[in-house]
Amino acid sequence: MNTPRDVLFESAADFYLLEGSVWMRLSPTAAVEVCLSAAKNGKVVARIEGGIWHAPGFEARHDCIWDGLDPPISEADAHLNNLSAADFIREEMTMHTAFILTAPPIFGWPHKRIVQIAS
Template sequence: MKVDRTRLYDSSDDFFELNGSIIMKLTRTAAQDVCIKALEHGLLVVRIERGIWHNPGFKARLDCIWDGVDPPVSEAEAMINNAKALEMIREESEVHDAFIITTASIKGYKSHRMR
């Protein structure tokens, strides 16, 4: 199963099962749950894009991008970062109703070496 780019997802389980990082649009509740559960999956929240959902469609707000820390990081650093991401979503929930979350392994990004 692939991510439906025209859908607003309301479940953090979908995010983790479908590898929704970078492309999945999430409701407030799902986005908050992703921040809470990310570390359980070894993930760090590295970016959140906030916007408004128009059924269907996501209206991105270019002035509403939150950047976290870059991996690799310790679990303690990831916990602090992901808590800050969660707090930002909570603070923005009255204005924005859709979020795109980018995650990465706390161990760092995959290497793309040329052969």
């Protein structure tokens, strides 16, 4: 899929429609919405990287990184994790204007599942 990397996405729906993750820059509002809906969509927010959007361009900030739980985990645990992720973004959104979410499936990282299946 050819995806635009010089866009700040304003909609959580785009995250799911475009199979977003580490390549997608989200507005603070969209990032919070993704966190709040991720567990229902089978995702856990494993990492958040915040930064400044420069229209276009993303300036990553080392002072705005959050690490969540590592899958596989239950949907209930993913939901609690993702609520904490949303709280982190809310705290940071006054200083940071864009966020990158790493959100693997709650059943585990795809590359690790391939290795487990092959073993």
